[in-house]
Amino acid sequence: MFSIIVRTSFVFMLVCGLLYHLAVTAIAQIVMPYQANGSLVKDEQGTVIGSELVGQSFTDPKWFHGRLSSIEYAADGSGSPNYAPSHPDMLARTLESVEQWEIHNPQVARDQLPIDLVTNSASGLDPHISIQGAKAQIPRVSAQTGIPLEELERMVEEHIKGRELGFLGEPVVNVLLLNIDVSHHLK
Template identity: 55%
Template sequence: MFKTIVRTSLLLMIVCGLVYPLVVTGIANLTMPYQSQGSLIYNDKNEVIGSELIGQPFTSPGYFHSRVSSINYDASASGSNNYAPSNKDMIARTKKSIDEWQKRNPGQSLDQLPSDLITNSGSGLDPDITPKAALAQLPRIKSTTGLPEDQLKHLIQKHTQRKELGLFGEDRVNVLQLNLELAGLIQ
């Protein structure tokens, strides 16, 4: 009986721990190579500059800024503090985000400030912002880059991804892809 248990355990370890993962990985690489390799984005020199799936910090005034990240966009440790809106740390961090927004965007009203620009996502790695959040940044980007507002609005519309099947999720703009095209316009 002991031999049977050992053989069964070894067989299951090989099948479940080696064969199955290799087969699934192989199928994914054949059917969805871009996604299975991390949805990586490359520059002209074929160097990886990011992923469509992981947010990055943008602090230059001439670029669209991402959502706040409680983990500094460190993909090795995704997650966020699950604070209630009444939590003192959450209130302090949100006030700090509002103060930073006002410093970067002087003269803009807080009435139109989208919440995704001052709150973080559950993972801390969200690569997207709402179209409203992108539009709220137009005055700063327009004054920094000198690009016309209509051209910037068109750029946002071009990079707006609609709800899945028209029902699920929210309209969103991938900040990295938006900024890559913006960089091409200002150089």
Template identity: 50%
Template sequence: MNKHVSNIVPVLRLGLVCLVLCSVLYPLAVTGIGQLFFPYHADGSLVEDENGTVIGSELIGQTFTDPALFQGRVSSIDNDAAGSGTPNYAASNPELISRTEGAIKDQQTANPDGGPVPLDLVTNSGSGLDPHISVEAAEFQVPRIAEASGIHEEELYKLIEQHRTSQAEELLGAPAVNVLLLNMDLQAMK
């Protein structure tokens, strides 16, 4: 056997073993463990309504335009999970400044009694898909929602508190609420 060919055979064998391990066995093992121990999360944390119809995911933001519902973060990709990410504009970029100023005006118009607009209501998250807003951003919207829905502000503040992230989650970041889950319970109150 040629000296060069005999050197290639072990390399090809190792490549084939790595290919099978990394592209077949490992993904199957991880998927199987996920489905066995964390099926809800492994399937995308899908949220269903009372009829069993999937209405979204806990992990992907949605756009809500009804004035009687909480609004989430601005998304430059319209919360389209097919292409997560946002433009990395510099703070001095005219397009970013214009979009942010427009979002501030929209929030001030929709929430005239809210005071200063919380930052997360006028800026993108890194993925453009963040389903959470800060507790401050949710509370900022309470007067508008109370007026539009007829639900007392006190009840809305209680609802926000019920949806607040856990203390363990708050160790890693600011207190937040999931907008989809909050709006589902808000609609159930009506």
């Protein structure tokens, strides 16, 4: 009886712990290798510069900025302090973010500031901003780069990702991909 239990346990460990994972990995590599390898974005030389799935910190005014990160964009962990909107630390951080926005984006009034640009997502790694968040930054990016407003507007439109499955979530813009497009126009 004991040997049957040990053999059965060994077989299940082999099947569930090793063979299943090897099969799923192999299928993913064949069916969707780009996604299976982390949706890595590479430059012209083939150097990895980021992932479509993980937000990055852009602080230079010539780039579009993403959402705030309470974990400093460390992809080895994710999370948020989960403060309520009324928590003093959350209120102070949000007010500081609004003040910074006004300093760097004087062309856009405070009441036109999209909330996603001064708050963080639940994971702290969100690579997307709202369409309004991207469009609100166009005047600053244009002033810093010399790229015409109309051209930046076109770039934002090209980088809009629609709703998941056509009905889940809101349309968003991937900040890394948009900034790569901006960098190509600066060359």
